[in-house]
Structure formats: structure tokens, C-alpha cells
Amino acid sequence: MTDATSVDEAGATPPPDEGTPPPGGDQPDWLPRITGVGESVGRALLVPALALVLALFVGAIIIMVTDVDAWRIMGEDPLTALGQMLEGVGVAYRELFFGAFGSVRAISETLFTATPLILSGLAVAIGFRAGLFNIGARGQMFMGGLFAVWVALHVELPAVLHIPLAILASIIGGGLWGGLAGFLKARTGAHEVITTIMLNFVAAFLVLWALKTSVFQEEGSNLPQSARLAESARLPPIFGSEFRVSIALFIALGAVFFIQWLLFRSTLGFEFRAAGSSPRASTYAGMKVPLLYTAVMFISGALSGVAGATMTLGLPPYSVTSNFPGTIGFDAIALALLGRSHPYGVLWAGLLFGALTAGGRTMQAAAGVSVDLVIVMQSLIIIFIAAPELVRAVFRLKPIEEGPTQMTKGWGA
Amino acid sequence: MKTWMKLLAFLAAFAIVVAACGSDDDESTDAGEDAETTETTEATETTETTEATEETEATETTEGEAAGDFTPVKACFVTDDAGVDDRSFNALGWKGVNDAVTSGAAQPDPILLESTSEADYQPHVETCLAEGAEHIITSGFKLADTTGQFAEQNPDVQWTIIDFGSLGPNVTGLEYQTDEAAFAAGYLAAGVTETGVVAVYGGENIPTVSIFLDGFARGVNHHNEAKGTSVSVLGWDVDGQEGTMTGTFNPADPLVRATCESQIDEGADIILPVGGAINLPCGTAIQDRGIEGALIGVDADAFEAAPPEFQDLWLTSVLKGIDIQTQRSIEAHASGQPLGGASFVGNLENEAVGLAPFHSWEDRVSAELADETTQVLEDIKSGAITWEKFAVGG
């Protein structure tokens, strides 16, 4: 009674999420699945590129429509008004681009901004792979960051040891916070969506409180702000102190490769993916699914925790206030989805979002267009990429037979 | 192509709505602008009124010596992650910058950079520098370390930081001993209350918020001691330095209004909410519950600054002259004075903090109480009333 797809009609089963390589191709056997590039590069990039174009186009319309000054003269002099609107769009996009790629500083900013996004995006992605929806990246960033700050303030070590120890602390902090949600799901069935949302709030208040205790505060200060972190615990900038991009970037890249390896080359990753695709079959195959849930949430939390560490140990001026995760925890969900829960996908998506955010800052300064436009464009890009049919329809491309792009597993079981 | 059309239709509909509002409100827009300018002028008047009420000497004694003789400087304003619409220090700081433009001390179209997260501070400051700003105003203690660092690297630029002390020879720090005025407000509230219960609540238990609550609670206690009353203060524990917090500065969170209602339910009729716009839900609560209550504003004179429908609710406001000092800091710079690096601690003495007039509550505050309150203000200034003041800044 509970059949999803009928068995005896072979053709009726929908293809799975990951683009099935066309039969008869001559790639090495396991390579396409692992790299995610099964189709030709051109075809793979077409839809994302067109999605970006569409998002820019819609964004332009929004800039024009919300140009209050231009609308005021629209009645008397529509041409000038229109010209003013178009000029506004031009300036905004020019600044957006230059702010993201126009200089060494811009590129540094793009990479700097992308770093925690990649890490927390990976956190959400690995959750999706195991069939869990971790909305708690924000809370895990809080806890990871807090643990790292504690080590940075209270341990005295040379940098080569201090930094790894602080990162390790963030792994533990974030991991415990994520693992708690996983444990509760495994033991009591409490849904991770509920628990991670709630743990976000709990962590936020916990950090707010902690930063007011003498454990973290600078002596004599009563501000909710940590003391300056020890020099030895600060993540050293790559291109000198003028540019913010730090070795955190390498940590993030390392994490991408590590998660890639973990998911596709290790037994644990095999188990994660199995539990994500079919908890029942995994149980039948002898895997301990509840344990896997706890483990995957630990790893997911640990990744977010490291993201939190990069926003504390790696954020000049190296004193920590109560909102260091910003909106990264929620952007992470979008990133994971945009990257199709694939580590490399998350990497590219993180760089894209980093560029948009970094460029958005400059755009705000120079063109007076609120950074919120960046959020709108991010959501448009996600829509267009998640609904390739939509893009194809707009550009009148030949539709291709594709199954539903279902990447998440609903509420799991 | 159908999809395409739908998309366009959606956007067109959207455009029409906005256009409708725009054209519809052409007049009201102008009116709005007018109102804004009026507001500005009134605000200046207010300060004067304040000073008049306090019967102090003329304004000219403070920094702005030769008004009008300015070389306009390029100003750049960076908010903290609360954004410029926080109805608090960011908003007031930005107002100060614009006032400086009006007075000719700052060049027109000063740069405003709103932060949404802590990662924005440094790039925003860098943007200010890149845009050639001569005077950079950073708002809030969260920007302190960034400001200190860049001020050192850029000794030729004048900096002003709000709610923090000076960070170098070219950084003016603006701090406010607002508990002095809040003390007087507490005294006043204790005299006005009919239920014998007054209340305070804040957004988060952080110094810039708690300083108001602490001063207010002490003021109430002073009234009890001086007059033998037994007015109780809800929401702040002077000994424990803890109190009722909403945990958010978002006025739309139903918890904010519930917090205020909760205090009303306990009998409070005079309430001091501290934290941006979180006083507005309390105004709605007082109105909707139909109690004879009042609010006390903070930062600016709420009678002027808050939406008109609440005008009758403000007993007074605890003024914190961020706008004025920001303006003066820019003016000092523009008038050719050497770059300054002092911490300015605003207090009753230097009139950077104060108590706003009673406006619509004028009749309900007895002359006797008004005089007593004025006397309390004087006594604090003279040191006749003193207590362990709340530590400002880091």
C-alpha cells in the first residue's frame, strides 16, 4: 500500500537526484558521482550562468522600481526619470562587480566573506546528505566561536599550537551543540528541525551572558565583549594585515576536500549517505542509524563551529561581541541547497555568495542601494537554479527530461 | 514565454503599487520632508528649552565657538549591526551628522554605511577612508576596536566614536552618564505614580541600556527615602544588577508588548523602556489597556521623536545628546581646531544629558514636584546627591 513507484514498470521509476550519467559514456566508473560533473562542462554551467543573468535582470528592475527619487519626476519628465533609473542600475552593478573582484582588496574581501559561508554551508550539506535538516548552524557557530575564544584567552601557547587548539575547541563546541540535536533525535525522536531552531536561541543568549562574565570580559570593562584575543590565537592573514582574508580560507578549503573525501571515499560517509537515502535499508544492512544521526550532527555542528571560530579568531580587530555569526547560519541553508549538498557545489556557491555580499557592501556605499538587494538576488539565483525548467522556459531552450530535483528528504522519518 | 509574462506581470503590479504610493503621497512626502526639517529645528529648540528649564547659563560656553565659520569636512558615518533605524544611538548619531551638514560644518551628502554584521565594520571604515572622508563617526562600542586600530593608522583623519571613550589623539569619544538624568526621572516618576508602582525594562542587559534602569531605580529609592513613600520599582534589581529584559530590540516581537503589559498587570503606571523602539509597544499597551499611565523616553525627547499618536504618553525623556555632541565634534573639526582626542563624558553638568520637558503632562506634575525634580538635578550636579555611578564605557 505504501508503494512510491511501481516496481514492475522499469521506466516508471524516476531517476535519482544526482544527474545520472548518460549510459554508454566512457568516464571512469565512480568518477562522475564523486565529482558531480557527469555532463559536459558547458551544459552543466549553462543553467547557472543563465540563472545569474536572470537574477541580475530582475534585480535591475527592482532597483529601478524602488528608485523613489526617479518616480517623483516620472510624471513631468519620464525620460530623465528612466535615464536616472538606468544610471542607478549601472552604478549599482558596476560597484557590485568592482566590490567583489575589482581589486586585491575586493578579492580578499570576497574570499574572507566566503570562508565562513563555505564552512557552514558544508555543515548543512552534510546534514542533508544524511537526511537531516540542520537549521542550527547559527547556534553551532555561537558555541564553536565561544569555545575557541575561551582557548584564545586562557591558554598560552605558541601560535602553531594555539591556533590548532582553538580550532579544536571550536570543533568540540559546535560539535557538541549539533550532536546534542542528533542525540535527541536518535534517542527520543525529537525532530532536529525543532531542536536546532531552539538551540539557536539558547546559544545566542548563552553567548550574550558569557561575554559579560569575567571569564571573557576585559578586566575593568562591563561591556558584553571579549577581551582582545591573544596574538598567538589569531588566524594570520594571508596577504598581510591590510587584507582580511586569513588562513581560515585554507581551513575552509581543507574542509571541502575533507568532507568530499568523507562522503564519497570513507565508510562513514557511505553510511551517512545510506542513512540519508534510506534509513530502513541502512538498518537492514546493519548500520546503526541512530548513532549515525548523532555522528553526522556532531560533524555538521563541528563544521559550523569552525565557521564560528573563523568569525572570532579570524575577524579583526579580534575582540568578540555578541552577534558574530550574523546571518551566516541561515545563508548556509541556501548555500547547501544551491550547491546541491555537494562539497564542491558548496564551495562555488560560497564564493558566489561571498562575492555578492562583499560587492554589496561597496554597492551600498557608492550607489546607495541597500545591501538587501543582494539577499533578493541570492534568492532569485536559487530559484532559477532549483527550477531549471523555469530558466529554460524563459530562454526558450529545449526542455530536457529531468526527474524532480528533490534533494532533501522532507521530514525524514 | 508564458512564465516570462507572468514574471513581468508580477513586477508590473509591484511597480504600480509603488508608483501609486509615490504619486499619491507627493504632497504628503513634501509634508514629511517639511516635518523633518521642523523636527530638526524643534529639536534645537528643545535643547534650548531643556536648558531653559534647568535655568543654566547660555549655550555658547561649550565647544562650538565660532558658529558659521566652517570649512565643510567630508563626513562618513558607520552604524553598528543594529542599523540606522534603531531609534537609538545610531539614529541620533546620523541625525547629528545631518545637523552638521545643515550648519555647514559637513559637506552635503555625507556617507552612511549601515552594518548588518560585525564583519561589516572594517570594510565600512575602509570604504570611508577610500572615499576620502575627513571625519569618520563610528557608532557604538562594538566598533571601538576597529576604530582604535584605524585611527592609529590614519592619524590625519578625525574620528568620533559614540558610546565609547577616546581611543587616541585623533578620536573623540562620546560617553554619557545618563544615570544622572535617569535618577531625576525616577524621582519624578515616584512622585507622579498613583499606583505606587513604577517599572523599567530593557532590550538586553548591556551597559548602555542598564545605565538608564539603574539610575531610574535609584532615583525612585531616593524619593522613597526623602519623602517616606514606598513606591516600588519593577524590572531592575539595583543590588543584583539584573532586570527585566526583552532579549530583543525588535518592537514587533509580541514579547515586548507582553513585557510591558506584564508590568502594567503588576500595577505599574509609569514605565521606562530602554532600547530603541521597544518603548512603542508599551505605548500601545497603555492606550489599549486604558490605564492612566505614562512612559519615559530615552535618548531624544520622545514627545518630538516618537510617532504622534503616542504624544500624550510621555511624562518626560532622559536626554542623551548624541546628536548634539556629534554635530559639535564635526563642527569643532570644521572650524579648524586641531584634531581632538579627548573623551567627552556627557553629564548633567555639561548638559549633554538632561531631562526633557513634560509637554502634555505639564498639568499633571505638581509645581512642587517639578521644583523638587529640578532641585534633584541641581543636587546631582553640585554633588549634594551622589551615589556609586554606573561605569560608562570600557
Place this chain on the structure above:
Amino acid sequence: MTTVLESSQIVDKNRATPEERRSSIIGAVLIALGLYVFWAFGLRVDGDLDATFNLSLQTDRFKDLAWVVNARWLSIAVAAILVGLGTWRLTRSALRWTNISLAVGFGLFSLAFLAWAAAGSQFSMVGMFRSTVILAVVVVLGALCGLMCERVGVINIGIEGQLLASAFAAVVLSSAFGTFVGVLGALLTGGLLGLLLAWLAIRFHVDQIIAGVVINFLALGLTSLMSARILSDVQSLNAPARIPAIRIPLLADIPVVGPVLFDHTYFVYGMFLLVILLHLGLFHTRWGLRSRSVGEHPKAADTVGINVYWIRYRNVVLGGVIAGFGGAFLGLAQVARFEENMTGGIGFIGLAAMIFGRWMPVGALGAGLVFGFARAAQQKVAILNTGIPSEFLLMLPYVVTIIVVAGVVGRTRPPAADGQPYIKQ
């Protein structure tokens, strides 16, 4: 030959059934709670102190109702009941009432905690319950929106965005054209975003969670952008009239119940009405039967000629309208002002309430009230100067939710086809 046929009354049981295990764990928890109450609230409170729970508001017709109780003795009584209840759970072989025992246990614990906090002082219990209802409104409406969608198999994670966008619409349209248009606009905006979700999920088979996330982003981005670029310039568009409370004659004068339930804006009445309507609707009407069939087994619905897509579109849009109602409450009944990101995550709490309430309207109401109660109660405790840092009180509602979800609710069963796109060949 192994035709040995044993009866089911086997003595050598290897293991306890999951139910039995749960029952005894909960028994142990209750006993622990009881002992803690005895120690923390019973012994350590001054024996002479009374806690006064006010049962009326100043504005009530019948004033000065109060319940005065000795805090120590109340705590000791509660401790005794908790221990008794726990022991009963441990020994009793019948397994019913497990959840009810736990709920009663938590309720009593809260009472003892409040009595301890209020010892020698007083607070308004009616006010607390009144706040509980108000704090539940958006959460419940969000949850109802979610369950409207999920009952037909569409996961809606965009409740937050729907609330935010409709609050924006409510404020702007109400400022420009009056309250009626404002509320209508909010309902429409919520519905339109529902339509967008349905369109992406049904027409384009976009992963439903992605579609929901996109709606959140889109709503946040667009409203913040318009707020920054338009509302800050044209402030008259951000000044709507507030929607007043309607005091229901006679009913509002009933002691305790009146101020808690019958002196609110129509959003509160609307919430209760919706809960009742949806509950009856889902389980007693054609609409409900068809909706649930689509969420449980869309193909079965299809085979009896029910248009799965139409039902999904309809319910998701209606769900959006409900969220729009919640958005209008946020925008017009609280402060009557738009603030950027003014929902602040409450839509996600609504989502949690939906799961917590097991996809039932009445469950959603219960979940919303539990959350609302925790928020209201912590605010009362904050007033009482207990010395607990405000941050810990503020996190209490979230901690309570986690405990309740983990302890009471446990595994939940979503509609079988939840999140599954339905594709006809």
C-alpha cells in the same frame, strides 16, 4: 516436529516494551523533579512567606481576586504529588496516561517554581495567562499555515517569509488605504507567496524546502529593500492605524476567564476560530477528507478522480492566507509599524509548533500555548528579582520546548506524502 504452540503469557521476558521503558523513565524523571522541588523550593524558602497570585486585572469588573498560598507548603505538596505520580508510573503495569502524567508533572513543577519565585511577593496570574494567549497568536497561525500545506503533502518552510511580507503589506497598505485594505492586502500577500511556493513545488518540482527557503530570502530581501529605499523616505507609508481590541460584553467580565480570553483584538478570536474550524474541517468535511487523502496517498486520491494539483494549490494558498492573517497581527495589532526583519524567527517557531502539535490544529494551539506560557512565565519571574540572569530566563522558553519535544512528543508521524512531489506520467 516443532508444532509447539505457546501461549502469549510468557514469563521469561527479555526486554521491556518501548512503552514500558518510556513509562519508567518518565516515572524516574518525575521523582527527580519532585525531590528537586522539595529541596530547592520547599526547604530553601522562608516558611512564613506567602505567594500571592492575583486573579484579576485592575480594569476588571471584579477586582482584587487573589490566591494566597504559603510557598513552602505548596512546594512540599507539589513535591509529594510528583513523587507519588512518579512512583505510580514506576510500579504500575498499565501504560496509559504516560504523556498526561508528564504534562501534569511539568505543570505542577511550574507552579512550584512560580510560587518559589513569588514567595513574599505577588504577581498577576491572570496577566500571565493573558500574555500566554497573545504570545501564542503568531506561533499558532504560523503552525496552522504550515499544517494546511503539509496536510496536502507540501512542506512549507517559508512561513517566516510569508509572515514578514504580509506584515509589510499590512502596514503599507493600511497606511495608504486604511485598515480594511491593509488586512486584505496582508491576506493576499500571504496567499500570493503560498501560490509562489505551490507553483515552484508543483509546476517545477522544485525541492519544497528550497522553495520555502527562497521565499524566506525573497521576503526578507524585498521588504528590507523597500523599507530602506521607500519607507525611510516616505514615512507616511509606515504609519498605519492600530487595530483595537474588542471587549466582548458579559463574557469579558467573567473573572479570570474574561480578561484571559475575551478582551483581545479580532486576531486572537480569529486564531481560536481557525483552530476549531480547521480541526472540524480536517476531520469532518469533504474538504478535509480530500485534503488529507492528498497528503497521505496522492495516487489513491487521483484514482478516485480527485485533482491532486488543484487541492495542493488551494490549500497551500489558503495556508498562505492564514500566515497573512498572522502577518497582519504582527504589523497592525502590536506596534503598527514595519521594522526590518520584524518576524525575527517566529515563523520557524511556528513550524516547530506544527511538528510539536503533530500536524493537528488543536495540537498546534497547544504547542503555541506551551511556548507562549514559557515566555510569559519567564517575564513574570524576571519581575520578581530572583537573581537569575535575564539571559537564562530568556532562553527558558526554548529550553522548555526542547525538553517537551524530547520528553513528551518524541517521534512524530508526518503525513505520508509530505514533501513528495506528485508527478503524473
Place this chain on the structure above:
Amino acid sequence: MALELRGITKQFPTVLANDDVNLTVEPGEIVALLGENGAGKTTLMNVLFGLYSPDAGEVVIDGEPLELGSPGASIEAGVGMVHQHFMLVPVFTVAENVILGLEPLKSLDWIDRSAARRMVLDISERFNLAVDPDAMVEDIPVGVQQRVEIIKVLVRDARYIIFDEPTAALTPQEVDEFFSIVRGLKEDGKGLIFISHKLNEALEVADRIVVLRDGKTVGEADPKVATEGQVAELMVGRPVDLVVHKERADPGDVVLSVRNLVVLDDRDHAAVDGVSLEVRAGEIVGVAGVQGNGQTELVESITGIRPSLAGKVFLAGEDVTFEDPRDIHRRGIAHVPEDRQEAGLILDFTVAENMVLDSYYDRPFSRGILMDWGVATESSQRLVDEYDVKTTRVDVPVSTLSGGNQQKVIVAREFDREVKLVIAAQPTRGVDVGSIEYIHSRIVQERDEGAAVLIVSSELDEVIALSDRLLVMFKGKIAGEFDPAAATTTEIGLAMLGSGPDND
């Protein structure tokens, strides 16, 4: 007056399921549509019923063309279908399921429950289909669920009724009962299409037999004259051997011993209620019974997936009651689970990944925590060849394989090692004839190599053919033991209904 399908063609992404198929059914006629699994029978009927839109062709009912692609239109035109996978909402009551789509209303939208109950009882009495209208569908046995499906169709006044594999899950008695229902419907003037791959049933009940193969009609047969062999050859396209070849069993030591086992199902009811059984090396023990009588839970408990409440399980003399699935698996159990797609395979994993699903953690497929995909791929390739799994490559998702080949993947995975005990549940459900033959022969081969085999199946023919010893389960208990060679289907069928002679 007839129902006609003309030139129906339906293309799926990878398969041409129907290729210009024509079919006519007259009122008062039973047409059996025969064909192997995957021959396109169900697709054809789903087209007729409006679930699929065909790429070409038309349907004419009593002279009126039918709007295709809408079940509503088909129902309106008098077509009813009893689906193989029942189209019942498990959490609804019988009455709710029946009235879904034509709800009797009291006022406005309010459902008239008593009218609904009456509708069910009316039909149930008229056609002698006993059901309890207030029972929850997930709580009632499969046979009763089928009756609910039939009532659903009859309530809608269908004149042409399609039965898709209706006897698959029924006991012999239920099958007889079902046939008498079908004949009653025929006398009532209904036109009936009976889809099956069981020749004997088609021959018994049908007036006309139409055979489909690879999406095409390949012939018709008159049941009065045709023989099983002829029709079977028509179906498969080659002569078919329908008997399982095996030698007499030579039972050795006891391998599996189950004592007084009590197991709870998901809703905490004792699904297995004190079962004891033994399986010896070199014998095949079959467990027959209607689905839902505890077989699933019995198997899950023996394999360690579901904890038992009481009783013991011994494997080769060792107590394995509390061991987890992996340890039990390591002791040499091969488990072919009943639910291939949910429990046996991970559909979006590749063939290779599925081939190592329960052995990935050990050499040679991994060292430490590092997977060796090279070895896994090679090994999978070998198994694909050895077990004749039809797939283009081993790195395509297993969901692209047909049901029979999916099942072979599981069999290959489970059998390719030293096996002491084989537990196979519904090993050939939804599998084509060729694969059935193959899987059966592999099972017998395992027995002959000395493994103990426990077969659980609701297909009585299959257990009878395979088993050396036959147990019948009813309501969580062993309701009887039979010698499959000697016992009659009637005897066994009675035990399956709980009224066997051995049942006390």
C-alpha cells in the same frame, strides 16, 4: 456496447511500455490480460484508467471517446480499477476510503457519516463482501483491503472493472471467494479485465485471454482449449519450465532454532506471539500465510533488526537473541528482505554501492575507514556477470534496473559468500518469469550446498514448490506444519485462515 482500446502507445524515458495495443471488452465478459512482469499490462490499464496519458491511441467506451489522462473522466465513463498496490489511505477508515471522491454530505461540506456507512454496507451485502466500515484500513488484513477496493469500484457504478494482479496476496480460499465475486459481477453485466501472470487462474476464470509481451499484444487464447504450456510460451516467448527442480532434502544439523519468540510490531502489538521453529542445514522451510500475520516481524527479529520481547534465537547453537544485525549477518546469514525497494536496496545508490551495502565496512571493500571503490566496482562487475544482472554498467543507480534485476542484485550480494542460513522473504514478488526461475534455482543450490533456508512468501504456489517442509503462520503463531508434497492447498489454505486442524 463495448470498451475498446485502440492503438495505445506509451513511451517512458527508457522503455516503450505499450506499443500500439488494441483490446476490446464486452459487458458480461471476463478478459484475462496475461503477461510477464514488465510486459506493459499495468501501464495499459493505467492509461485506460486515466493515470497515464498515452503518447498515441484512443479509448472508446460504448461508442463515446474517453477523455484520456483523467481518472475522473474514466470513472465518469464507468471504468473502475482495483489496483495491485491498493489505492487506500492507510489512516482512513474503510468507509472514508470508499466515499473519497463522492462524499455524501449532510449540509455544506459536512460529511454524512451514517450515509457513508450505509453506502458501504449496501454494496457489501449485495455482493457479499464482508467489511467493517469503521475499521482503520491499516488495521485490516490484505484480503479485506481488496474487498474495500472492490466496494470502492462498485459504489461508483463501474460497468467495466480492471483487476490488476488481484490474487497476489490471497489465500486459496480467498482466491476462490474472489472468483465467485468476479463471476457474480459478470452475471451482473459488468465487463471485467483480469490482469495476471498466473496462467491457471486466467484459464479458470476468463472467457478470453489476451497476452502482452514487451508492450505488444502477441496473441489471444481461448481458455477452453488452450493449455498452460501454450499460453506460457506465448507470454515468455520461449518454452517455460514451470516446475522447481530439486532433489529430496537431506537435512543435517539444526542451524536456526527459534524458541518461544515474542515480537512487537510498530504499534506495540505482539505480532509474533510465541513462535518456535527449527531449520536444519540442507533443507528449505517455507513459511506461508497471509501477509501481516507476523512473518515480517519474525524475519526482522531473527536477523536482529527488531528486538524481541521474549524468547530466544539460536544460530548454530549459539544464542544470538540480542545481537545486532551486523553481527548476525557476519555469522553467515543471507537475508533477502521482503520489501526490496525500501529495505533491500538504496534506490539512488549505484549497483556497485548496493552490492557492498552490508559488507562495505570490511576487507576487501575498505581498509580502516577508507573505501576501496576500485575493488568494490570490480567485485560488483563480477557479480553482475555471474548472477546475470541486466544493467549497462555498475555505476548507474539501481533504480534504473527492472524489478527482477534489482532482486538479482540483492541475491548476488547476499549469496556471494559462505552462507549458513538463507532467509528470503517474498523472493520473487514482482519479478519476471526468467528471474523467478533463476532465483529459485539459486535458492535450491544454496540448500544443496548445505545452507539452511527459510522462505517466507505469501505466494502459496511458490512456497509449496520450493519448501521441503511448510509452516503456516496465522496471527503471530505457527498454525500448522505440512509436507508440501502431500498436503492439499485446501488444507494449507484453511490453516492460513486460522482454522487448520493443527490449530488449537
